[in-house]
Amino acid sequence: MEGFSCLEQNSLLFVAFPGVGNVGKCAIEEILALNMNEEVLRLHPVGLPPLAELDDQGLLSPPHIKVHRIHLSCQQALYTLSGPSQPNQAIEQSMLARQILEFAKKQNIERICVFAGLMDEPERKETFAVATTIKSRQHLLEKGVDVRIDEPRSGAIGVSALITSLGPVYNLDSCCVISSTIGTSKDTMSALRLLRSVDTWFQLNLTIPNEDMLNLRLRSKLSDVDPGQTDFIKEMTSHDTSYM
Numbered sequence: 001m002e003g004f005s006c007l008e009q010n011s012l013l014f015v016a017f018p019g020v021g022n023v024g025k026c027a028i029e030e031i032l033a034l035n036m037n038e039e040v041l042r043l044h045p046v047g048l049p050p051l052a053e054l055d056d057q058g059l060l061s062p063p064h065i066k067v068h069r070i071h072l073s074c075q076q077a078l079y080t081l082s083g084p085s086q087p088n089q090a091i092e093q094s095m096l097a098r099q100i101l102e103f104a105k106k107q108n109i110e111r112i113c114v115f116a117g118l119m120d121e122p123e124r125k126e127t128f129a130v131a132t133t134i135k136s137r138q139h140l141l142e143k144g145v146d147v148r149i150d151e152p153r154s155g156a157i158g159v160s161a162l163i164t165s166l167g168p169v170y171n172l173d174s175c176c177v178i179s180s181t182i183g184t185s186k187d188t189m190s191a192l193r194l195l196r197s198v199d200t201w202f203q204l205n206l207t208i209p210n211e212d213m214l215n216l217r218l219r220s221k222l223s224d225v226d227p228g229q230t231d232f233i234k235e236m237t238s239h240d241t242s243y244m
Contacts, residue, residue: 007040007067010110011077012202015100017086017159021181024115024160026191028082034207036071040079043067045099047092049085065100073205079109086159097162101170112174113198114164117190118152119183125190127179127197132165136173145201152178 014031016024031037048063055061065083072078081100087093104112113129128146131137140147155161160176167174179194181187192208199206 007069007079007107007109008077009108011079011107013104013109013112014078014080014115014198015112015160015163016080016082016115018084019116019158019160020119020183021117021185021187021190023117023179023181023187023190023194025082026186026188027115027194028080030188030191030195030209031070031080031206032068034209037068037080038071039066040069041067043081043100043103045096047087047089047096048083049087051085070206074203076202076204078204093159094162097159097166100163101166101172104172105170109172112163112167112172114160114174114176115191115194116156116160116176116178117181117183117187118178120180122182124180125193127177127194129201130164130176130178132168132174136175139173140175140201143201146197 014028016028018025042061042064044062044064048065050063052060052062065081068080070078070080087096101112126146128148128151129140130151131140131147137147137149156164156176164174164176177194177198179190179197181190195206195208198204199208
């Protein structure tokens with residue numbers, strides 16, 4: 001892990017990587033899209049897929065993980081840490097998780113909240129947290145967080161699961177915030193449900209898109225596909241819509 005600048009002490013860190021329904025990564029993308037923020041540093045840990053990409057300035061950038069500071073109206077210092085991918089090999093996932101935790105420990109992060117999706121039936125729309133210590137669980141309960149002790153029933157795998165569960169090993173307060181999802185594609189609604197819960201629990205006063213904003217965004221995307229079309233409902237129902 002290359003050198004890092006100093007973050008504010010006693011900060012809250014939201015972490016997410018691509019996973020089931022891309023719920024966590026989508027949640028952080030929504031935070032960055034609608035809340036004032038600044039990129040404060042890039043981490044270059046070992047194990048990321050060997051893909052160098054052009055950045056916003058057209059420069060070829062090595063594989064990295066971005067850390068952003070979110071500007072809030074409250075006193076809480078909030079940062080996000082997210083990457084476009086995670087390693088495929090178990091040993092590399094473990095290395096990445098430990099490097100991120102070492103970074104968080106050196107920065108005196110107060111709490112790490114890892115965002116994730118849990119594949120479930122479409123009818124189930126729930127968001128809850130899983131703690132890693134008794135003390136952490138009690139603290140979350142005092143904040144009104146819906147903490148579960150019987151889920152995820154089958155356990156969890158991947159970088160997100162390792163960062164959460166290894167937190168106490170590095171003397172870090174860590175938890176995983178999970179939102180149910182059908183898990184087959186980018187589940188924006190599940191991500192927004194997760195964000196609303198987190199915003200309420202930690203009293204952050206984040207700007208979170210509502211249904212009207214999502215509808216406008218969808219109309220904009222559809223207009224890009226067919227600029228001449230304005231009645232999208234008519235277009236969708238003017239033919240055999242049972243075909244999928």
